[in-house]
Amino acid sequence: MNRGFQISFFTEQSRRKDGRPMGSWILETARSMGIPGGSLFSAAEGYGRDGWLRSASFFESGQTCVEVRFALSEKDAERLFSRLREEGVDVFFVRIPIEFGMTGEP
Template structure:
């Protein structure tokens, strides 16, 4: 089978593990919204340490801060999917940091 390469966007959202939106963990809400929009997949990655826009360092070593570590929710999308998904998140008034990068991605192996 031939490999198909897609020019697209890596869309990453950064939040705290306990961040919530609409009664759900924000990471779960983002994944659910992506699924509803027909996006083919997404992943959540938890950091072992980090600090955000407010400058508070959070690490697993500090017990009182360890339950609010940063998470990254990541998607590999076609440009139009990324634009539509960001529009949905904006429309909902979600308080979250995001980043986009232009990428090339594909699937190897049996499809």
């Protein structure tokens, strides 16, 4: 069993970085860094600190809220946060201490 962090980044589908949606950019950047595994989820509805309700049912699908989630070692978490700082990415996150592993591992 490993100890580390579950890290979730929250953004809007319409936010972009280097021409790509921010959520996809974070996921692809982590993958290019060799970080093992991540997922992107689209929310049906949500609101941020600005209080605006965003919904997948609205005509503007770019307003959909997305979450990018990882289960990372402390070392990989620090590498990812360092890269986001270097790239000037400003995105809300939640970092929770966790234990993780594979069910087949001793």
